Amino acid sequence: MPDDPDAFAIYPSASGRLLCGGCAAEDRCRLGIAAVDATRFDVVCPAHWQGGPGVAHGGWTAAVFDEVLNLAALSTEPRLVTKSLTVSYLRPVPVERPLLVTAQIDHHAGRDWTVSARMSLAGTPLATAHAELRTRRPDHYARHEAWLASHN
Numbered sequence: 001m002p003d004d005p006d007a008f009a010i011y012p013s014a015s016g017r018l019l020c021g022g023c024a025a026e027d028r029c030r031l032g033i034a035a036v037d038a039t040r041f042d043v044v045c046p047a048h049w050q051g052g053p054g055v056a057h058g059g060w061t062a063a064v065f066d067e068v069l070n071l072a073a074l075s076t077e078p079r080l081v082t083k084s085l086t087v088s089y090l091r092p093v094p095v096e097r098p099l100l101v102t103a104q105i106d107h108h109a110g111r112d113w114t115v116s117a118r119m120s121l122a123g124t125p126l127a128t129a130h131a132e133l134r135t136r137r138p139d140h141y142a143r144h145e146a147w148l149a150s151h152n
């Protein structure tokens, strides 16, 4: 745990990838996301995220959206958290097939962001998502740790 948890921010890894705190040490995205640019992502659902036969777990799809929706705003604001995330599951998402996810910023004012994304296979939409992001307060993680300590 760093001395100042609020110093945490996403920076390019050794290989130039933008990775979350859980994947940075391995220098690979365990969800199977590869950025094409800030708003387009090549994604493959790893087989171990299978929910039904040959089909992605819905939690994997939501996690991918959470990641890319934050990535879409990250170049403008590196200190974001997700306030809400809504996913519409339109068709089953196959594992181990090349998917495209596109994301965009719909609105930004002050600390509030609304963003949306779409996951598709060969041009057919499989799922869509909308999220509210918020620029975190300067003491976000310190406040969380203090709150947690008070509940031990």
Ligand SMILES: CCCCCCCCCC(=O)SCCNC(=O)CCNC(=O)[C@H](O)C(C)(C)COP(=O)(O)OP(=O)(O)OC[C@H]1O[C@@H](n2cnc3c(N)ncnc32)[C@H](O)[C@@H]1OP(=O)(O)O
Binding pocket: 010, 018, 019, 020, 021, 066, 067, 070, 071, 074, 080, 081, 082, 083, 134, 136, 137, 139, 140, 141, 143, 144, 145, 147
């Ligand atoms: C390559 C990598 C790309 C990116 C990777 C990461 C992608 C993933 C991004 C995420 O998923 S972030 C993790 C999921 N999201 C969160 O954990 C956010 C949790 N929610 C909050 O921290 C706050 O509710 C939120 C920042 C959304 C709003 O807080 P605000 O301070 O702006 O509003 P408000 O003041 O109304 O606070 C709402 C309540 O939360 C409390 N709160 C806010 N921040 C807190 C904090 N930091 N610690 C403890 N409590 C906190 C606050 O005290 C208050 O409690 P009460 O209703 O009891 O009064």
